Amino acid sequence: MVEKISLAHGDGGELAHQLIQDVFITTFGHHDQAKLDAAILHIPQEKLTISTDSFVIKPTFFRGGNIGKLAICGTVNDIAVSGATPLYITVAFILEEGFSIRQLKEIVFSMAEEAKKANVQIVSGDTKVVERGSTDGIFINTTGIGVVKTEEMLPRKIDEQDVVIISGTIGDHGVSILSARGELGLVTELNSDCASLNDLTREVLNVSSRVKMMRDPTRGGVATTLVEICEDFNVTIEINEDTLPVKEEVEGACDILGFDPLYLANEGKLLIIVAQEDEGKVLAALRKFDIGREATTIGHVSEVKTNGRLFLKMLLGSRRRLNRLAGMQLPRIC
Amino acid sequence: MNETLKQFSSSTISKALLKQIEQKAGVYKEKFGREPALMEVCGSHTMAVAKTGVKKLLAGKVKLISGPGCPVCVTDQKSIDAMIQLAESDDRIICTFGDMVRVPGTTRALIDAKTDGKDVRVVYSPSDAVEIAKENPEKQVVFLGIGFETTIPVLAVALKKADDEMVKNFSMWVTTKLVEPILRKLLNEGDVLVDALLLPGHVSIVLGKHHYQYLVDEYRVPGVICGFEPVELLSGIYKSIELLLNESPEIINSHQHVVRDEGNRQAQLMIDQYFQGCDEAWRGIGVIENSGLDIRDKYIHLNAKSRFDIKAGEPKRTKCRCGEIIRGLIPPEECNLFAKACTPINPVGPCMVSSEGSCAASYQFLREE
Numbered sequence: 145m146v147e148k149i150s151l152a153h154g155d156g157g158e159l160a161h162q163l164i165q166d167v168f169i170t171t172f173g174h175h176d177q178a179k180l181d182a183a184i185l186h187i188p189q190e191k192l193t194i195s196t197d198s199f200v201i202k203p204t205f206f207r208g209g210n211i212g213k214l215a216i217c218g219t220v221n222d223i224a225v226s227g228a229t230p231l232y233i234t235v236a237f238i239l240e241e242g243f244s245i246r247q248l249k250e251i252v253f254s255m256a257e258e259a260k261k262a263n264v265q266i267v268s269g270d271t272k273v274v275e276r277g278s279t280d281g282i283f284i285n286t287t288g289i290g291v292v293k294t295e296e297m298l299p300r301k302i303d304e305q306d307v308v309i310i311s312g313t314i315g316d317h318g319v320s321i322l323s324a325r326g327e328l329g330l331v332t333e334l335n336s337d338c339a340s341l342n343d344l345t346r347e348v349l350n351v352s353s354r355v356k357m358m359r360d361p362t363r364g365g366v367a368t369t370l371v372e373i374c375e376d377f378n379v380t381i382e383i384n385e386d387t388l389p390v391k392e393e394v395e396g397a398c399d400i401l402g403f404d405p406l407y408l409a410n411e412g413k414l415l416i417i418v419a420q421e422d423e424g425k426v427l428a429a430l431r432k433f434d435i436g437r438e439a440t441t442i443g444h445v446s447e448v449k450t451n452g453r454l455f456l457k458m459l460l461g462s463r464r465r466l467n468r469l470a471g472m473q474l475p476r477i478c
Numbered sequence: 479m480n481e482t483l484k485q486f487s488s489s490t491i492s493k494a495l496l497k498q499i500e501q502k503a504g505v506y507k508e509k510f511g512r513e514p515a516l517m518e519v520c521g522s523h524t525m526a527v528a529k530t531g532v533k534k535l536l537a538g539k540v541k542l543i544s545g546p547g548c549p550v551c552v553t554d555q556k557s558i559d560a561m562i563q564l565a566e567s568d569d570r571i572i573c574t575f576g577d578m579v580r581v582p583g584t585t586r587a588l589i590d591a592k593t594d595g596k597d598v599r600v601v602y603s604p605s606d607a608v609e610i611a612k613e614n615p616e617k618q619v620v621f622l623g624i625g626f627e628t629t630i631p632v633l634a635v636a637l638k639k640a641d642d643e644m645v646k647n648f649s650m651w652v653t654t655k656l657v658e659p660i661l662r663k664l665l666n667e668g669d670v671l672v673d674a675l676l677l678p679g680h681v682s683i684v685l686g687k688h689h690y691q692y693l694v695d696e697y698r699v700p701g702v703i704c705g706f707e708p709v710e711l712l713s714g715i716y717k718s719i720e721l722l723l724n725e726s727p728e729i730i731n732s733h734q735h736v737v738r739d740e741g742n743r744q745a746q747l748m749i750d751q752y753f754q755g756c757d758e759a760w761r762g763i764g765v766i767e768n769s770g771l772d773i774r775d776k777y778i779h780l781n782a783k784s785r786f787d788i789k790a791g792e793p794k795r796t797k798c799r800c801g802e803i804i805r806g807l808i809p810p811e812e813c814n815l816f817a818k819a820c821t822p823i824n825p826v827g828p829c830m831v832s833s834e835g836s837c838a839a840s841y842q843f844l845r846e847e
Contacts, residue, residue, distance in 0.1 A: 329602050329603055329606065402833045453846075458530060459492065460489060460492050460530060460531050460535060460708060461489075461493065461531070461535065462534045462535050463531070464529075464534075464843050465845060465846050470821070470822030470823050
């Protein structure tokens, strides 16, 4: 068996055929569909949702996951937070010449495993190989298709006093990746929170018909996601510093590097805006899951029909405005 | 240990301290007819008072003035331009602290050079740059060494490592600043009214409490060394006002768990071994005699200034008022560019992008609109 990806793996010939057979079809397990140029999908009589995302993470493997798991979770989550049930996923790989086939298998295995867990089928795929130096090992694009019942379509109208709930601690993925890169002398035992959220979103929608909006706060973190919601829906949201769930390791790393956990990426956290009367139900629903055990309310909608702003109520009682992250967070001098 | 640390950010203790400060500040105002004016010397204090809301909560009661303690902000434009020019060669890897990456030069910032394919890397420790040099023997690796006394010892550690391990392709471009000369200049000129100083927590770990005695002996200005958590900041402010009310200036070490009277001798020795005094140009202020340190002649082989022929031209003049801001003469909001032509995305001066800059602090933490 050849151990590394070569340009011939992308030329459509024998090696390409072998790669598809050995790595993708056996792992993803869709023999019949692979014979066709396009997959035939069985869609219930409902509204469709579709979402696409590309994954270029460095490093490819990190504590708590790898680029493959992330590529499934990321797209499953984008579909799930719209209120839909994700059903199908397509995957496209761009591989760098020389990439290890053993690692590729490991990545593909994680994808199959995560897809099974999230109950989605991988139905179509593509592989391209580019010359060494033209890419960084492996890039993956996934596109997801889901169905949504009209009565569960989100977002719904946000009202004053709606509460903002987060399903667990913030910034875990961001710090875990920083540490995995090993560039900043930061060593942690922290796992990325990378996880599919569709079981959580399903349960939340089952217990409450007053969910207004769900989002997964990935790049830019909780703050950036909430700023977007405030601006897009013209509401003012106030979150409380003393209720933000942050792991000690994340807080420590942020203190040292001068980062703010509110702006660090998450890959398995659910942000929910729900009517106050259903707050308890939603929290209880989330806490049934391992990944939702630390779910908590972090703030509320203080004003509607306004120029959308996000505020942080601080420990000492004053509040400050939170803006979008300006550029990337950079480690400070001292 | 974590429990002890948590007390420093306790909101119960902080709120009680706030009340006591308000009361003391009221007494001060009755006695002297105005609010007490405290300067936070350190950029991290400027950030902390803004981020925790202390500055807002004490507005109108205690005047908190940002001082000259942000190392990037006080770096002269010509030095910034020279450092960016260093990055313009394909044969070099430029290593830097994150703060420098977005600082605007006359033509562009380091991050723009990186976008163009130049090799600019952010490191957390200068010694990492020496490792990068060892891994890339065919390239010249230059570390941009800026900072105050907090950072200078770690620059020395990197120089030692490079020298001991004979890493020939490593050098450092140094433009460091010292706290004492700039404080003396501010106090001598007297343009800004400062009653007491909140002395830097990190710098003091290196320098020690006794170092600041000149403030009391020569200027009769009291100072409190304090940490960065809300309780530490507030107790520093409280003690400062108390000293002012007693009219008995002294230096108080309110950061005793890490700051010793004599400072960190080992760090001081490292500084002394690798660095010698030099005149430094300060942004918006000009050259101050003996206000910085450069690599000792003995280690000139590690000095990027003698290794590379870099001559930055005269920088383009802008309407940036960083110079006045770092001297505490005006708050950022009084600069016409603030939050209009100058924002973190399109910065005109370094104060807007440094993680310790007072403009960045005001932009991020004090604006509501």
